Amino acid sequence: MHKKRLEPMVVTRFAPSPTGYLHIGGLRTALFSWLWARRNSGKFLLRIEDTDQSRNNEEAAKAIVEAFQWIGLDHDGEILYQSKRMGLYQMYIDQLLEEGKAYKCYMSKTELDALREEQSARKERPRYDGRYRDFTGTPPKGVDPVIRIKAPTKGTITVFDGIKGEVVFNVDDILDDFIIARADGTPTYNFVVAVDDALMGINEVIRGDDHFSNTPKQIVVYEALGFKLPAFYHVPMIHNSNGKKLSKRDGATDVMEYKRMGYQPEALLNFLVRLGWSHGDQEIFSLEEMIRLFDPNTINKSASIYNPEKLDWLNGHYIKNLSNDTLAHELEAYGADIRSHDRKEILLDALKERAKTLVDLATMVNEVLSAPTEYDAKAFKKAIKPDSKAVLEAFAGKLKSAAELHLPTDYHAQMEAVVNAMEIGFGKIGMPLRLALVGKLAGPGVDVIMATIGKTETLARIETLLTHLD
RNA sequence: GGCCCCAUCAUCUAACGGUUAGGAUUCAAGGUUUUCAUCCUUGCCAUAGGGGUUCGAAUCCCCUUGGGGUCACCA
Numbered sequence: 001m002h003k004k005r006l007e008p009m010v011v012t013r014f015a016p017s018p019t020g021y022l023h024i025g026g027l028r029t030a031l032f033s034w035l036w037a038r039r040n041s042g043k044f045l046l047r048i049e050d051t052d053q054s055r056n057n058e059e060a061a062k063a064i065v066e067a068f069q070w071i072g073l074d075h076d077g078e079i080l081y082q083s084k085r086m087g088l089y090q091m092y093i094d095q096l097l098e099e100g101k102a103y104k105c106y107m108s109k110t111e112l113d114a115l116r117e118e119q120s121a122r123k124e125r126p127r128y129d130g131r132y133r134d135f136t137g138t139p140p141k142g143v144d145p146v147i148r149i150k151a152p153t154k155g156t157i158t159v160f161d162g163i164k165g166e167v168v169f170n171v172d173d174i175l176d177d178f179i180i181a182r183a184d185g186t187p188t189y190n191f192v193v194a195v196d197d198a199l200m201g202i203n204e205v206i207r208g209d210d211h212f213s214n215t216p217k218q219i220v221v222y223e224a225l226g227f228k229l230p231a232f233y234h235v236p237m238i239h240n241s242n243g244k245k246l247s248k249r250d251g252a253t254d255v256m257e258y259k260r261m262g263y264q265p266e267a268l269l270n271f272l273v274r275l276g277w278s279h280g281d282q283e284i285f286s287l288e289e290m291i292r293l294f295d296p297n298t299i300n301k302s303a304s305i306y307n308p309e310k311l312d313w314l315n316g317h318y319i320k321n322l323s324n325d326t327l328a329h330e331l332e333a334y335g336a337d338i339r340s341h342d343r344k345e346i347l348l349d350a351l352k353e354r355a356k357t358l359v360d361l362a363t364m365v366n367e368v369l370s371a372p373t374e375y376d377a378k379a380f381k382k383a384i385k386p387d388s389k390a391v392l393e394a395f396a397g398k399l400k401s402a403a404e405l406h407l408p409t410d411y412h413a414q415m416e417a418v419v420n421a422m423e424i425g426f427g428k429i430g431m432p433l434r435l436a437l438v439g440k441l442a443g444p445g446v447d448v449i450m451a452t453i454g455k456t457e458t459l460a461r462i463e464t465l466l467t468h469l470d
Numbered sequence: 471g472g473c474c475c476c477a478u479c480a481u482c483u484a485a486c487g488g489u490u491a492g493g494a495u496u497c498a499a500g501g502u503u504u505u506c507a508u509c510c511u512u513g514c515c516a517u518a519g520g521g522g523u524u525c526g527a528a529u530c531c532c533c534u535u536g537g538g539g540u541c542a543c544c545a
Contacts, residue, residue: 017545049545109543125472126541146543164475173473174541182543189545213474213540236476236538243537271482274494278483281493300476300483303538307481310495320508354507383505415504430504442506 010042011201014075015193017049018060022067023253024306025208025238025246028272032235033206034073035273035294045200046075050083051192057083067255071265072287080200082192089187092195092225093147093180101224102180104145105132127176147181149191149224157216162233162297169216178217190214194221197230206233206296209303210245233296236276236303246306262334262357264322267315275304284317312356319355324348327361334362338369343452346408350444368449371461372439375468379441383431389469391429392436394418396462405455408447415447436465 012033016026037044048064050057061079068075082089096102107115107128116126133150152171159167180191187195193214197205212234222229240250252258258268270285277300279285279293319327327348328339338344347368355361395418399405402414415429422428434441437449437458450458 015545019545052544112543120471123471167474169473179543184543186543188543193545208539209475210539211545214545234475239538241481245538274482276482281484283482283494302476304483305481307495310482313495316508351507353509379505412504419504426504428504434505440506444506446504 008203010037010040010204011045012037012042012204012206013045013047013197013200013202015047015049015196015207016064018057018064020060020063021254021256022064023246024255024258024268024272025253027067027071027255027268028238028275029206029208029235030068030073031269031272031290032233032277032294032296032299033204034075035290036204036206036296037076038291039294043076044074045077045080045202047080047196047200048082049189049192050081051086051089051186051189057081063256070259071255071269080196082196085192085196086186088199089181089192089195090185093187093191096149096180096224097147100150102147102149103132103135103177104139105148105177105179106135106140106143106145107131108143125173128178130177133177144183146179146183148177149180149220151175151177151217151220157219159212159215159219159232161212161215162231163236163299163301164212164234167212171216174213174216175220180221190217191221194218194227195225198222198225198227203228203230204233204296205230206235209234209236233299235296235299236301238275239303239305241305241307243305250306262359262361263311263315264318264358267311267318270318271311271314275306276300284314316356319352319358319361322352324352327352327358330358331362331365334358336362336365336369338365341369341452343454346448347444347452350448354444364443367438367443368452371457371464372437374439375435375465376440379435379439383435383441384469385428385432387424387428388432389466391418391422391424392432392462392466392469394422395429395433396459396466399455399459402455406451408445408451411447411450411458432465433462436462 014026014030014033016022022030034044036042046068048057048061061081065079093102097104105128112128115129119126128148130153132148139145152175155171157169157171157175159169161167178190179188181187196202215232215234219229238246240246246253252261255268266287269287269290273285273290273294274283277294277298285293322330324345328341328344331338338347341347347365351361351364351368355364395415398414398418402410405411405414415426415433418429419426430446431441433446434443434449437446437453443449453461
């Protein structure tokens with residue numbers, strides 16, 4: 001849509017390794033890739049990078065898909081598993097072998113380690129020395145060779161990155177003939193990434209900055225195989241508050257943990273899209289706006305720090321805008337069942353203004369719905385004055401004789417009547433009443449609470465407090 | 471350590487050579503509210519340092535410093 005008609009369809013991908021759950025850094029690059037594909041009416045593909053003898057990658061893949069479903073990102077086509085494409089990789093390895101672009105290396109792991117140690121001792125860069133690059137003799141017995149690719153030994157490799165710009169690497173500084181297939185025949189990461197990205201038609205690679213230094217190696221593979229290079233975008237990392245790479249220890253990194261903590265998918269997405277990207281002064285973005293406005297070429301170059309306060313603010317914003325029906329439905333998973341409550345509109349209208357998360361909201365709902373089991377000592381001291389008993393009794397009497405009480409305003413009128421009759425301020429009745437209703441001095445308006453729980457329950461709670469006043 | 475990247479309020483960011491350096495979050499104060507919160511208003515807070523280039527630099531160049539990433543038969 002934003003690309004000229006002659007240009008090929010944009011195809012992006014998200015390619016996690018199945019080491020566990022989807023973390024928020026991964027979710028952000030996935031979001032960026034997804035947005036860019038959607039904006040261009042292209043495709044967003046999912047691929048699981050499980051070439052290693054990986055443990056239960058089915059589970060991990062399931063976890064990732066589950067997170068995608070919760071967050072609302074869809075992917076096109078089937079999920080690709082690299083573990084199921086081994087034959088394919090073998091074909092391309094054989095091809096490189098035949099063309100003399102790759103070769104078998106019989107150097108053992110221990111020999112290699114020794115070499116590297118020597119090099120380090122001499123303050124040289126540890127690297128494979130190419131000893132089997134042009135080997136024609138008889139291979140040593142009993143050694144399963146690895147396959148190495150013939151990487152250029154001089155010159156430069158330039159990465160054109162949509163975020164960083166042109167970055168030129170000196171081949172001598174960074175490359176050696178790296179391994180593309182292990183001794184057991186399985187292909188390695190930098191090889192399969194390039195092969196798969198090319199074969200899947202990925203033409204825009206948006207991924208984490210931690211992959212940047214792999215890019216020259218992948219370019220070597222692309223070129224050896226004669227594949228066309230994609231556009232690269234290396235998205236700066238998200239750091240923790242210590243400025244380090246986000247890790248499992250930094251609180252919640254599992255996307256599904258955000259669900260458990262009561263965050264809305266929209267809020268999390270909105271939060272993540274503003275980490276490293278912006279559109280003027282705009283802070284709130286619907287998914288539609290993101291799709292319309294996002295462009296990886298305008299992603300910032302610097303890493304950003306994860307700050308939970310802003311996520312809370314955004315989440316509060318999104319909760320305020322949710323319908324009460326939706327909220328009531330969502331709340332069930334957080335231990336507050338209010339779906340069939342006949343006063344849920346009144347309660348939720350009042351409560352959703354003050355909640356940061358659905359967990360907050362559930363707690364608040366339950367605080368209103370269930371009678372207090374104890375009275376906060378400080379609140380008691382502050383709320384209960386010598387005349388409180390008389391005030392509460394007067395109010396209870398007023399309620400008993402009142403006929404129709406439905407809305408908060410009905411209850412408010414009763415309070416007003418007592419206040420006027422006794423010539424006292426609102427605080428004289430509001431504070432002890434609040435204590436009676438919820439056991440503490442914070443929460444929604446007491447009229448809202450009373451309207452929610454009804455006259456009978458209100459009277460019961462007042463009675464309970466009265467038994468504590470003597 | 472080698473290579474690479476980065477650098478505006480505490481944090482996310484705006485500024486694409488000319489602005490009193492703007493917005494948002496947080497924090498503080500005031501207003502609204504019977505309470506707490508929301509909401510509204512106001513306030514505090516930044517161009518890492520040093521050299522250039524230019525009439526003019528947050529912006530371009532160099533150096534320093536600081537931070538990060540990566541250097542596997544992991545991905």
